[in-house]
Amino acid sequence: MNRTLGVCYYPEHWPEAQWAEDAQRMADLGLTWVRIGEFAWKRMEPREGEYDWGWLDRAIDVLGAAGLKVVLGTPTATPPKWVCKKHPDMFAVDENGHVRGYGSRRHYCFSHQGFLEESCKIVRAMAERYGRDPHVAAWQTDNEYGCHDTVLSYSDAARDGFRDWLRAQFPGEGNDGDIDALNAAWGNVFWSMDYDDFDEIGLPNLTVTEANPAHVHAFRRFSSEQVVLFNRVQAEIIRQFSDAPIAHNYMGRVTEFDHFKVGDDLDIASWDSYPLGFLEDRVGADAAHQRAYARQGDPDFQAFHHDLYRAVGKGRWWIMEQQPGPVNWAPYNPSPLPGMVRLWSWEAFAHGAEAVCYFRWRQAPFAQEQMHAGLLRPDSVEAEAFGEAAEVMAELAEAPEVSPVQAPVAIVFDYDADWAWSVQPHGAGLSYFGLVFDWYRACRKLGLSVDILPPDARDFAGYALVLAPGMMHMPDELKSALQNADAEVIFGPRAAARDVDFNIPTPLPPAWPGSDLTVARVQSMRPDLPVPVQGGGAVSRYLEQLEGGGDVVMTTDDGAPIAVRCAPHVTYVGGWGDDAVHMRLIETLVPALEVDRMPEGVRRRDTATERFWFNYSDRPMQVGGRDMPPAGVSRQTL
Amino acid sequence: MNRTLGVCYYPEHWPEAQWAEDAQRMADLGLTWVRIGEFAWKRMEPREGEYDWGWLDRAIDVLGAAGLKVVLGTPTATPPKWVCKKHPDMFAVDENGHVRGYGSRRHYCFSHQGFLEESCKIVRAMAERYGRDPHVAAWQTDNEYGCHDTVLSYSDAARDGFRDWLRAQFPGEGNDGDIDALNAAWGNVFWSMDYDDFDEIGLPNLTVTEANPAHVHAFRRFSSEQVVLFNRVQAEIIRQFSDAPIAHNYMGRVTEFDHFKVGDDLDIASWDSYPLGFLEDRVGADAAHQRAYARQGDPDFQAFHHDLYRAVGKGRWWIMEQQPGPVNWAPYNPSPLPGMVRLWSWEAFAHGAEAVCYFRWRQAPFAQEQMHAGLLRPDSVEAEAFGEAAEVMAELAEAPEVSPVQAPVAIVFDYDADWAWSVQPHGAGLSYFGLVFDWYRACRKLGLSVDILPPDARDFAGYALVLAPGMMHMPDELKSALQNADAEVIFGPRAAARDVDFNIPTPLPPAWPGSDLTVARVQSMRPDLPVPVQGGGAVSRYLEQLEGGGDVVMTTDDGAPIAVRCAPHVTYVGGWGDDAVHMRLIETLVPALEVDRMPEGVRRRDTATERFWFNYSDRPMQVGGRDMPPAGVSRQTL
Amino acid sequence: MNRTLGVCYYPEHWPEAQWAEDAQRMADLGLTWVRIGEFAWKRMEPREGEYDWGWLDRAIDVLGAAGLKVVLGTPTATPPKWVCKKHPDMFAVDENGHVRGYGSRRHYCFSHQGFLEESCKIVRAMAERYGRDPHVAAWQTDNEYGCHDTVLSYSDAARDGFRDWLRAQFPGEGNDGDIDALNAAWGNVFWSMDYDDFDEIGLPNLTVTEANPAHVHAFRRFSSEQVVLFNRVQAEIIRQFSDAPIAHNYMGRVTEFDHFKVGDDLDIASWDSYPLGFLEDRVGADAAHQRAYARQGDPDFQAFHHDLYRAVGKGRWWIMEQQPGPVNWAPYNPSPLPGMVRLWSWEAFAHGAEAVCYFRWRQAPFAQEQMHAGLLRPDSVEAEAFGEAAEVMAELAEAPEVSPVQAPVAIVFDYDADWAWSVQPHGAGLSYFGLVFDWYRACRKLGLSVDILPPDARDFAGYALVLAPGMMHMPDELKSALQNADAEVIFGPRAAARDVDFNIPTPLPPAWPGSDLTVARVQSMRPDLPVPVQGGGAVSRYLEQLEGGGDVVMTTDDGAPIAVRCAPHVTYVGGWGDDAVHMRLIETLVPALEVDRMPEGVRRRDTATERFWFNYSDRPMQVGGRDMPPAGVSRQTL
Numbered sequence A, B, C: 001m002n003r004t005l006g007v008c009y010y011p012e013h014w015p016e017a018q019w020a021e022d023a024q025r026m027a028d029l030g031l032t033w034v035r036i037g038e039f040a041w042k043r044m045e046p047r048e049g050e051y052d053w054g055w056l057d058r059a060i061d062v063l064g065a066a067g068l069k070v071v072l073g074t075p076t077a078t079p080p081k082w083v084c085k086k087h088p089d090m091f092a093v094d095e096n097g098h099v100r101g102y103g104s105r106r107h108y109c110f111s112h113q114g115f116l117e118e119s120c121k122i123v124r125a126m127a128e129r130y131g132r133d134p135h136v137a138a139w140q141t142d143n144e145y146g147c148h149d150t151v152l153s154y155s156d157a158a159r160d161g162f163r164d165w166l167r168a169q170f171p172g173e174g175n176d177g178d179i180d181a182l183n184a185a186w187g188n189v190f191w192s193m194d195y196d197d198f199d200e201i202g203l204p205n206l207t208v209t210e211a212n213p214a215h216v217h218a219f220r221r222f223s224s225e226q227v228v229l230f231n232r233v234q235a236e237i238i239r240q241f242s243d244a245p246i247a248h249n250y251m252g253r254v255t256e257f258d259h260f261k262v263g264d265d266l267d268i269a270s271w272d273s274y275p276l277g278f279l280e281d282r283v284g285a286d287a288a289h290q291r292a293y294a295r296q297g298d299p300d301f302q303a304f305h306h307d308l309y310r311a312v313g314k315g316r317w318w319i320m321e322q323q324p325g326p327v328n329w330a331p332y333n334p335s336p337l338p339g340m341v342r343l344w345s346w347e348a349f350a351h352g353a354e355a356v357c358y359f360r361w362r363q364a365p366f367a368q369e370q371m372h373a374g375l376l377r378p379d380s381v382e383a384e385a386f387g388e389a390a391e392v393m394a395e396l397a398e399a400p401e402v403s404p405v406q407a408p409v410a411i412v413f414d415y416d417a418d419w420a421w422s423v424q425p426h427g428a429g430l431s432y433f434g435l436v437f438d439w440y441r442a443c444r445k446l447g448l449s450v451d452i453l454p455p456d457a458r459d460f461a462g463y464a465l466v467l468a469p470g471m472m473h474m475p476d477e478l479k480s481a482l483q484n485a486d487a488e489v490i491f492g493p494r495a496a497a498r499d500v501d502f503n504i505p506t507p508l509p510p511a512w513p514g515s516d517l518t519v520a521r522v523q524s525m526r527p528d529l530p531v532p533v534q535g536g537g538a539v540s541r542y543l544e545q546l547e548g549g550g551d552v553v554m555t556t557d558d559g560a561p562i563a564v565r566c567a568p569h570v571t572y573v574g575g576w577g578d579d580a581v582h583m584r585l586i587e588t589l590v591p592a593l594e595v596d597r598m599p600e601g602v603r604r605r606d607t608a609t610e611r612f613w614f615n616y617s618d619r620p621m622q623v624g625g626r627d628m629p630p631a632g633v634s635r636q637t638l
Ligand SMILES: [Zn+2]
Pocket: A086, A087, A088, A089, A090, A114, A115
């Protein structure tokens, strides 16, 4: 595989006279890719049906002439004012019933059919014009689905769509659904919530106290599906006119829609990596950790997403936007430690990225992102990241070929489970993403490389360890597949705790084939009341009382089992452990793994041919006998 | 009095085939009561005017056949969808103007006349059918009035009702009120708020800055009255058809309506006791206290409500819902310490409960409360609480007869004062409930049993001490009654600080008969700036400057009086003391009381025949020469 | 100049029989001024067009007969109900789209033309009747513009007004504006935000993510201008009928409109000084500081406003409302330390006040401010402040004449910059007011007297030091004037960082004439990550990377320049320093200043003839060889 760099560029932001020089500087830097177009709907179609392609034709030509390959974005994340005037009800509505209107971006409801039609028209027009353009080497659909909390909409369009979706979920006679089936599945007998007709069903917001979790969870599934459909329509149109691969740029820790299902309609998964912004606004770390990594980013957050999108892209994945300096949108926006842009870039490649594109070429002096750094300053002088990108370019030229490799550890990641925990966290602050990420971090602190798997994975061949924490619904086929896998399997807590309709199944969870292990009781606890575990560490915030099962692998100090065998190679964990607990479980249960406890902030990743170390700390570290400076990257041929 | 146990049961949630076995197991456990029906409106009246009583007839028969007595609940807390479609404006509206719609429970505005009529119809239909049923031994109206913040509604129906209520408060000629009288009473000359007509008066939400406190306080009184009327109508209908006693199940720390006034239309007061949930979400304790009692509950919160509802029920009171394990609705939902379900049950009996009913028989595997424990797990296996309930049952069988007893201490509790403090806390976080509860705790830490009295109590015979903290309005007759009581009286701060219309009276408060004691100035203070008191302890957050009066009982370190005699047996306290201050005042002023400073977490309660100790701490304690294990209950015949 | 005292009085609140006695007591106390009328619209015009002047005629006569001079307030802050019924759309709308309705005060949108007309009518009627009244010696327009966050309104009236205002800002052919010019100026090409017509432009609320900062900033300018226009219309009407000076009573730290521009239409600036309330709710100090000054107020907050309004009033300024005891509206409302009312009064005079008026004469027993202290208690007994006012009165009688004096230090204060920082703080919690106030405090801790200057100041003669921190837009003429000034100039950070349309200019900031100093990169940082500075102190939260320029005046411990010469007498500061950094910069750069590091809580202020010291601490202090008690005021003839 040929590893490449790229950049995001907005020709419409700059005088046309400057384009050629920009293109030449990109080429001189060694960039391969330039992504353009994704916010330029108003320039492409200034008025309904009136297209202006001239500027875009010329921009693509100028870039292509410099040897750059264009990634062309569909502009549906920024519908112009005329679209909104034509469809005044196209906006999403927030949980409080407030319309989320025009004036920034992503101002549309995924369920609005009129907007969907407008989107199809502009995508078709673009695909027709540029589908065979030799310089257009890839496509991007829309931009960061779900960013700014835009998946869930409580609009009339969403409500109507939800009703129809439910009819299809509970099919009945003729065109109507079976409302009795829905009532039974949701347990609507509780609190007299039975419906007589699908048109009586509302969206689960603005209720007096919590809505039925089955209702909310169904709405979450519907909302995810709307994103999948919206993306699919665009991809299908593009494919009619183009053979270039199609990507979407996912955003970090946006879990409101199923990225795997959107990925099924794409050729490449990509994501937008802003390590410092993410640490401040979404990693969820405590203040001490945020201080320690303020200028480097969390040591595992990027890697997690790299591994996630390698799975979403079925091996093909990019960084579509890489933070190059301070951003504008986090609570605090510090400068990266010198070397971090290089580190982040190499880390992506170590996890299998095909390309890393920096966002953006030149800092814009106007509008919402004027404080967002680029490779160039607003005055076109090189910014810090420019030099680090050049360094990466030079190193890439010397680097060996890469090929896919399977990691020794797999973690199953299930968006549906994330919605389930979100609908019913049971304890304040508990989230599925947080639980999976805790397990991921434990693996990484042991120096392990990890593959992330979708919830419909059934083939676990080649893995020494498969982790499946917190999957609130586990289909029987998944249980069987894990039971029959060669790998050591660790799952729980809260595993198989709900049937597909969000009810507690009987026999009680986890109902593992051949095991009588039972979660007899569930409790959530104040974070300041951890329960110590024998051998060190603690379980906190979430703890189950386990009965039955096979060998007890781990207990609390008081002797309560927290990890119990369901089968010779299958262990259920009945609580939320800390790193010490998770690491010891892995070390104990899977001695075959080549673990190595990493120094603070240092992480390791193996490709097929090389072993990489990355020093996320801001101090020099020693690892494997080698000295690593702050922000250091170290490689060893395997 | 015969003390009994019971349980809450939802036959409509389970296959009819299971009812008989359930009933038998209840009977075998020794239960007397089974409460049913209170959320089943949709099953009783699936469509307007179409009643389906068959299932309920059979359920009552099955339960009765097993020897159980039924408490039948009216289902008005969960109006079915058809009711809401018929009355689309029946919902409450929150302070921001958002409609609080269908999809959970309590989705109605108490002021909506159309919904009131629907409620009357279903209650009448139930009463007609079951009023003379030999198995229906008690009734419950609605469910937890005010839960989920449902007393205050800013709907059009509430606005119209408020205007009419005000016309009646300020009667004028003909059918109209005297608007000038209202303007004068509220001081509307301030900020040009005078009205020309009652129909100009709006609800006091969405104002630019705070609304007139007289306006807000009147709205609070109106809103409470709407609950009283709603309940009264149900009680009156039931009484036409049934001689069984009527109860309502109040919820902990819901103070938005006057429980005494609702109680005047009931035969039995009952409340729903969730000690762990309450500690997390409404006691208001600091984190250290929440940690210390996370699995036991606050040592005084339940007792306070026991004593409150003994007063509301004029001696007859129950626990209608007793927490049996982890609940689902608090920020954190831990398991009770083993023994706590027994302790909570016995504490209720020690405070005079006739019955303790556990919520619920079997954990429901579906809908909003699927994580709420029951006596049985969802798979019908006995949960922890089952054994503790059996233990209580066995102990009850051996226990002596009980009879009413008067406590040595009385505390006056006045809902109107709670609204007044809420309308005008004067300092962030100050609440009347908090102040009264602080005094209650001080009594309990001294080992004292307490009676709670309504604000219209005038007979204080038999009490050694009467406490009346924070009553912002004190009718002259109450002052006289306290002045003439044999008891030692402690009142204040903020006592008699407002006339009935929320104005500062002249002469200035407290204007005690025969005393010139005057609150010359009032200040609220940062919680981190306590004012030390001579002899130990401090006053914090609220402090008055006192002038005149008789003997100074207590002063700050700087010599400012904070407790001053108004009469030989009447002491005014001009600040918010801590436990040390309150306890020392009681010890000093009422030497006749048999006080005994309790060890941490231990509380004492005397019935007519026995002295009880309860150990709420999670460590062994010694009290009165006896060892008490964690969650221990100890009894001594008097 | 003759320094005087006054009081705020509401004759309409009290029986007419009491007026004469009140007036006599005011006169006996030595008061000169009595402000009345500003909330009495309903009493002046009970119904549209029906005026009732009798009571006001008599009130003015009674007060005048006692020798008092009346300040007559226009009552437009409290439109009566009939005005609101006539103009149901006159209310402001908050950022969430909720109407801010009737029931308190300031319930109007500045942009509503119908309300503006009603205001004109009542103001004209008052001015006609009282413009030549010999007792009416001054006027006040409205009351506390902007209090309760009332400048910004998202109403339809505001939206329509904004569109017209934008047309005028970007003039085009005929009556329409040049929409292309607006699109270019705002950078609307970003995110397809280009408009085709001014009527497409909405208000910048309820967008999905942040709106274009140029859009928001323009709306802030428009909103300020609406206040200016509203006030100007009133002033112009009054001037047609009266020669008495016109004032407005500004409120502390209300920065949403340009006080200088409103001041251009006034004769006198005045402000309402509530030191204890402000410390609790708007100074922004940490808890330790709030504890230390809870009963005294922040040592610099009042002085800052005194100096500000001396500038706004072009030398003529008053305290229109002076806190006399506990207020009612802060989170906590403690009593002032004895002596503070005197201290606050004298501090105002030391900063050049012509008059100090106490709010209010007698505490009202009713309505919203019933817990707000006055000079009298509700029962007409003297409250604490009465005696302190008398003391001030006696001291004033002995005090020397005063005349204007120029301070050695000037600070430029620019409301437009405050809006700019508010639109784009870049780091959580950063504000322009906070930055300027930090510099002001540093000057005060050095014992320096300060003048505040408007942003259009161009003459800096006589100043040893001119500070201009944080001016995000700096017109070229201001740069030239500062470059040519004799004073030492310190400016930055973020200075000249935006052009007039909120775009980053090229060359990059600060683009100082003759200097190549460049802000190469900007970062904001967590408050818990301060960057140490060589010589002591730190820069925190906001830090720029500086390139070029002249001598480096100060660096971080790591050697990064943070203060750099742009010219021999001009220094740019590229970060947010603490007091230590600011004080050392002043001491180092301006050795000619007579600095004296003040003890904790002590401040110094020089008039033309006297030097004053004020002890804001609650402990005795020594300064300049003299002992100062808590709340002490000390004077020395110069
Ligand atoms: Zn449409």
